[in-house]
Amino acid sequence: MNVLEKIFTTNQLTEVFTPNTVAKLTYVKRQTIDSDLEKYLQIPGNQIIIYGHSGGGKTTLLRNKLSEIGQNYIKTHCESTTTFNDLLMQAFDELNIFYIQERSTNSQYSISTELKAEYLGISSKVTSNYTEMQGEKSIRIIPPQLTPQKLAQFLGEINCLWIIEDFHKVAEHEKKRIADVIKIFIDAANDYKKVKIVCIGAVGTARELIELDNNLNNRIVELFVPLLTDDEIDSIVVKGFDLLNVSITDDLKGKIVYYSNNLASITHQICYDLCFHSRIQKSKFLSKRLRNNTFKDAVNSYVRKNSDTFTKIYDTIICQRYGWHVLKTFEHLEKEHLSFDEIKTKIPNQKRPSDEELLNYLEQLGSPEYKEIVRYDRSSMKYSISSPFFKAFLKMKLALEKAEKNETMARKKKKMNNKYSIADSTYTLVTSNVIFDEAFFIQYNDILETMLNEETKVHRTLRISKM
Numbered sequence: 001m002n003v004l005e006k007i008f009t010t011n012q013l014t015e016v017f018t019p020n021t022v023a024k025l026t027y028v029k030r031q032t033i034d035s036d037l038e039k040y041l042q043i044p045g046n047q048i049i050i051y052g053h054s055g056g057g058k059t060t061l062l063r064n065k066l067s068e069i070g071q072n073y074i075k076t077h078c079e080s081t082t083t084f085n086d087l088l089m090q091a092f093d094e095l096n097i098f099y100i101q102e103r104s105t106n107s108q109y110s111i112s113t114e115l116k117a118e119y120l121g122i123s124s125k126v127t128s129n130y131t132e133m134q135g136e137k138s139i140r141i142i143p144p145q146l147t148p149q150k151l152a153q154f155l156g157e158i159n160c161l162w163i164i165e166d167f168h169k170v171a172e173h174e175k176k177r178i179a180d181v182i183k184i185f186i187d188a189a190n191d192y193k194k195v196k197i198v199c200i201g202a203v204g205t206a207r208e209l210i211e212l213d214n215n216l217n218n219r220i221v222e223l224f225v226p227l228l229t230d231d232e233i234d235s236i237v238v239k240g241f242d243l244l245n246v247s248i249t250d251d252l253k254g255k256i257v258y259y260s261n262n263l264a265s266i267t268h269q270i271c272y273d274l275c276f277h278s279r280i281q282k283s284k285f286l287s288k289r290l291r292n293n294t295f296k297d298a299v300n301s302y303v304r305k306n307s308d309t310f311t312k313i314y315d316t317i318i319c320q321r322y323g324w325h326v327l328k329t330f331e332h333l334e335k336e337h338l339s340f341d342e343i344k345t346k347i348p349n350q351k352r353p354s355d356e357e358l359l360n361y362l363e364q365l366g367s368p369e370y371k372e373i374v375r376y377d378r379s380s381m382k383y384s385i386s387s388p389f390f391k392a393f394l395k396m397k398l399a400l401e402k403a404e405k406n407e408t409m410a411r412k413k414k415k416m417n418n419k420y421s422i423a424d425s426t427y428t429l430v431t432s433n434v435i436f437d438e439a440f441f442i443q444y445n446d447i448l449e450t451m452l453n454e455e456t457k458v459h460r461t462l463r464i465s466k467m
């Protein structure tokens, strides 16, 4: 930002650092995946699966690209209980913006009168009596006219793309139905070039859809979104603070990057907290320097925020006599994957279990009881922490523990040095190691007296011997 822009632009903190929503102002483009995505979006009939770790920036990447290229889209969300019919209904409801409200969208479109009439016809059936009770729950019934083919036509007419978020969460048989619809959309591209489905899923789930149907193999591209690199995280921090006209030290920036653990959502959260605690709610007219000492508060706040989920796992693990050492090794070695021996040798001798016991324990850490926190990779025979969020939590938790330990030590030292003494201190002088109190001076006098006596004796002896 140049000086004039800085003076005349006011950015709100909530728009700059966005831990839970798509980053726009601080968006950092990742060149390779960005241009891959653009290419795949352009090819008619090409369906896309975007997958990667939660918080890795899948939604942010896609949404920024779609608005950059001016592509209309609707989005639907999956839960474990979502049925395919629910998805169809969600998608139909989303079309409301285009077919009824005609609100401004990424690109212009025109709808034929017949299709609009069809949409309105189905819409009136959906909203009227098309619900039925299933136990306690009321279920919306899909009117027979609302087929996946019809949906593809509704979308095609307005050059719209369909985003299905978290497709991996739905049950297996519903996934099969999503795969069937993808095939319908591949065909629809012959009539409508821009219509397509983009599925977003968790890391390691891309093949789940493709394996359901061999015909999909060449028509679906899988786009892996890795976690952000340290440099990319660094750029988010720089961009954000620059937008707020706030300067930070390199040391603080380094800490933010380290504790973010390559997760942009944590970067946004820490930066947000840092600003919030320093009462920065919008860009500063005059540049402000952020103090380093607010960092611990931000880390503390992140750990507290995750206390329900991660603290519970952490506390259960450290109950085991060598559990803490296992966790510490994952944090300490700065490596993603650890061998069995690397973990074993870091456990102190007196606490080290037998190989068999440790193997069982590590297996247990990969079970649902421990939220599958440790993952074992059979091909490399190495262990890793499965969630980057837990790893980030671990870094922060252990750093806070260390800080607390240091503070306790410092307190103890001060106590030993009588810093907290409430005794009359008129005659007490304390330096780092020696206490100049009454007892010290009595002893000092005794020694001095003895030395003077000795010296007098020596002088006397010398004088006698000279005579």
Ligand SMILES: Nc1ncnc2c1ncn2[C@@H]1O[C@H](COP(=O)(O)OP(=O)(O)OP(=O)(O)O)[C@@H](O)[C@H]1O
Pocket (backbone or CB within 6 Å): 018, 019, 020, 021, 022, 023, 026, 027, 028, 029, 030, 052, 053, 054, 055, 056, 057, 058, 059, 060, 061, 236, 263, 264, 265, 266, 268
């Ligand atoms: N390239 C980026 N530049 C700046 N901020 C980013 C970037 N990518 C992601 N973020 C930030 O990180 C957070 C997480 O990103 P996003 O929601 O896109 O991840 P996701 O992979 O879709 O996660 P989930 O699987 O949980 O939906 C967002 O709040 C966003 O602000």
Ligand SMILES: [Mg+2]
Pocket (backbone or CB within 6 Å): 058, 059, 060, 200
């Ligand atoms: Mg997302």
